[in-house]
Amino acid sequence: MKERMKLSLPPEVKKYIQSYMKEHHLSFTGDAISCIYQEHEEARKKEDDSIEKIVKDVTQNIEDLLQRERLHIKKELLYMERNI
Structure with missing residues (x-):
């Protein structure tokens, strides 16, 4: 559903929309704005x-690092227990 509107635009915006219309072979300003x-x-x-x-990758890397550190600490504790 389309709605008719009256717009006031700065000249540089109007030029941009007009050049966009020419570049994309559009006849109507509304179509250009929609695109x-x-x-x-x-x-x-x-x-x-x-x-x-990126967030998912960073989270996965942090989880992997924490898992490696946990294993390292666990191994160190087991080694210390054996020595005690």
Whole structure:
């Protein structure tokens, strides 16, 4: 569903939208704004996905490091018990 709106835009924004319309062969300003919005949302989603992947990788690395440290401490304790 589309809704008609009146917009006031700075000249540089108007030029950007007009050049976008020419570049993408669009006839209507609303279509250009919709496409720009979709591209923005896709870029934001990719950024969010990449941040989530980084957080997941860092979390996994920290868990692996903690597991190795636990095993090392456990081995050291067992070694100390044997020596006592």
